[in-house]
Amino acid sequence: MPTGFSLVIQQGPELGKEFTFDRKTVSIGRAATENDMILNDPSISGKHARITFEDGDYFLQDLGSTNKTYFEGRPLEEGRKVQLRNGDEFSLGKISLGFADHTEQEKDSDTQKIFTETQKGSDTREILTETQQVGAQEVVRKLRISGESLLKQKPVLVVAAAVVLLLGLLTLLKLGTQGPETSKKTGVRSYPDYSLQPIPLPAPNTYGYCRPDRTHPDKAIFTFAGEPSSAKLHYTAGGVDLDGEVVVLLNGTKIAHAPLAIKGWGSEQSLHLPRGLINEGGQNQLVFDNTMNPPGKDEWGVKNLRIEFLATGKCDEVEAKRLFDLGNQMLEEKAVSEGNIYRAHAYYSKAVLQIDGCTPRPAILAEMETKMRAAQDELDTRYKGLVFSYKKAVKLKEFTQARSDLERILQLIPDEKDERHKEALRLLTRISEYLRRRG
Numbered sequence: 001m002p003t004g005f006s007l008v009i010q011q012g013p014e015l016g017k018e019f020t021f022d023r024k025t026v027s028i029g030r031a032a033t034e035n036d037m038i039l040n041d042p043s044i045s046g047k048h049a050r051i052t053f054e055d056g057d058y059f060l061q062d063l064g065s066t067n068k069t070y071f072e073g074r075p076l077e078e079g080r081k082v083q084l085r086n087g088d089e090f091s092l093g094k095i096s097l098g099f100a101d102h103t104e105q106e107k108d109s110d111t112q113k114i115f116t117e118t119q120k121g122s123d124t125r126e127i128l129t130e131t132q133q134v135g136a137q138e139v140v141r142k143l144r145i146s147g148e149s150l151l152k153q154k155p156v157l158v159v160a161a162a163v164v165l166l167l168g169l170l171t172l173l174k175l176g177t178q179g180p181e182t183s184k185k186t187g188v189r190s191y192p193d194y195s196l197q198p199i200p201l202p203a204p205n206t207y208g209y210c211r212p213d214r215t216h217p218d219k220a221i222f223t224f225a226g227e228p229s230s231a232k233l234h235y236t237a238g239g240v241d242l243d244g245e246v247v248v249l250l251n252g253t254k255i256a257h258a259p260l261a262i263k264g265w266g267s268e269q270s271l272h273l274p275r276g277l278i279n280e281g282g283q284n285q286l287v288f289d290n291t292m293n294p295p296g297k298d299e300w301g302v303k304n305l306r307i308e309f310l311a312t313g314k315c316d317e318v319e320a321k322r323l324f325d326l327g328n329q330m331l332e333e334k335a336v337s338e339g340n341i342y343r344a345h346a347y348y349s350k351a352v353l354q355i356d357g358c359t360p361r362p363a364i365l366a367e368m369e370t371k372m373r374a375a376q377d378e379l380d381t382r383y384k385g386l387v388f389s390y391k392k393a394v395k396l397k398e399f400t401q402a403r404s405d406l407e408r409i410l411q412l413i414p415d416e417k418d419e420r421h422k423e424a425l426r427l428l429t430r431i432s433e434y435l436r437r438r439g
Contacts, residue, residue, distance in 0.1 A: 003102040005051070005058060010089060010394050011096035013041060016434050024053040028092065029063075043067050043093025051084065058084040058101060067093040073296065089395060098395060198223040198285060201307050208301035209293060210239070218293040224307045226280040229357070231273045232308045233286065238265040239300040242292070243387075243420055244380050246300060249287040250277045255373070257380065258288065258302070260419035268304065272349070274369045275356055317362055320354035323347050324368055331375065339414040341379050348372035382412055383420065390427075403431050 004022035009015055019037050029035040031046040039048070045065035052059050059081040062069035069076045070091045076082060084090075086101040198221040199207065207220035233248075237258040240246050246258035248271065256271055278284055286305075292298045327347030330340040352368050355361075390405035409424040416422070 005084075005102055006100040007037065008098040008100065008397070009095060010098045011091070012039075012094055015430055016397070016399065016438075021051075026051045027063075029065075039092065039095055041093060041095055044095065045093075048092050052081075058099070060084050060090060060099075065092065075297070098397075197221075200224065201286070201305055203305045204303065206301050206303040207305075208239075208288070209290065209297065209299050210301035217290070217297055219287055219289040220302060222286045222288075222305060224284050224286070226278045226282055226284050227309045228280045228359075229309045231275070231278060233271040233273055233305065234268060234308060235271070235305045236265055236268050236303050237261045237301070238303070239298070240266070243383055245290060245292055245298070246302075247287075247289045247291055249285075249289060250274065251279065251285055253277055256376070260423070262419065262423070265303075266419075270308075272353060272356065273307075274352075275361060276366050276369060314354050314356065315358035316354045317358070317364075320351045320362075320368070321364070323351035323354065324364070324371075327351060327371065327375070331371075338382065338408065338412045341375060341382065342413055342415065345372060345375035345379060348375055379412070383409065386412065399431055399435055403428060403435065406431065 004020060006018050006020045008018045021036065023036070026036045027034065027047060027050050028037045028039065028044075029046050029048040030038065030040060030044040032038050034047055045063070045067070047063045048065040049060060049062050049069045052061070060069065060071060060076070060083075061081045062076040062078050064078045071082050071088075084099045084101070086099070088099045090097055090099070201222050201224040203222055209217040237246065238261045240258050240260050241262045243260060244257050247254055248256040248258060250273055253274075255274060255277070259266055259269060288302050290298060290300050293300075324347070327344045330344035330347060334340045334344070348368055348371050352365065352372060355365055355368075358365075386405050386409050390402050390409075393399070393402035393405060406424045406428040410421060410428070413421040413424070416425075
């Protein structure tokens, strides 16, 4: 008989709650009468997953759930079993669970932590896994994009496959792209990979790893003709649950990240396009690249893309220089407050907008744009580091450290309207309440 195991909620309602079992089979799901562990959350299926004890080891398998069971950042195929080791983490829908094998804990009586190291090099394996999956297993487990356009992953039946092919055909006809080709060997029709075929702007449809186009999981490429004026890109992003997950490139140079849009589609974005990177009078390429795909299959999308050329942009060099100096001052004082990096980026962005319409382009504009991108990169690096530290602390049940990491994120991103600030505040409230109840 097994000694037993525990499951601890690492992400989701009732953070930190522990469930202990000493049986060979444990079923997990939302249905109260059919499961040993009940998770009352809409993202959990009635019968979601099962843990079994076989030949001295524990195994996890998905039971055909709607929102899948994720292990090491990847969804499990229905029925496939994966071995669980002490300290492993997996997720069901929006809820993340930590696994603690009591047999292994008894072997190591020197520690009472749930995530005890049990094998030589396991900590190295864990750190490597964390590093490779930054984003795929971040603070918030991926919320599937719902509603009008983003598709939840489901088992594909023969009839469903036929429907998908039909939708794909209709989409191709709507977009005016080349039609499907039929394989002489298999007779199966395939569609062009839009990540290799740039789409001319404006592009009102939905692109990315989403409905109806699932042909390119990692990127969507768009083209537009440049004009001798300032330009803005308007678009809407969806399914972006990690800062930096979707990178925006203009003619091969990173200019921004798509903003967080965790619960579906976000609001319309207006992105200034650095004039120095635009090929005026020629073709230009915009790329939205999901850095998690491949090999992952994180759902995401962009839609309603269009370019706005501003015939009469602003040209106030005095105001631009004032804002630029304020940005430099904030960056010099980043040791005083990490939030000054965020403020520096904001000042640089405003400075660029003040002279982006000048003709000819002022020499200082290139320096402003360079400083703006550098501030954004530093902000992204620090944010990702804090998110990584937070997730590690939660996994080890070091909630005081986790709270400290979230407080630093609030300082780093001081704008209360920023989605990163909102998410950190939400998690901080939950952890603080948990620590208060624990006494």
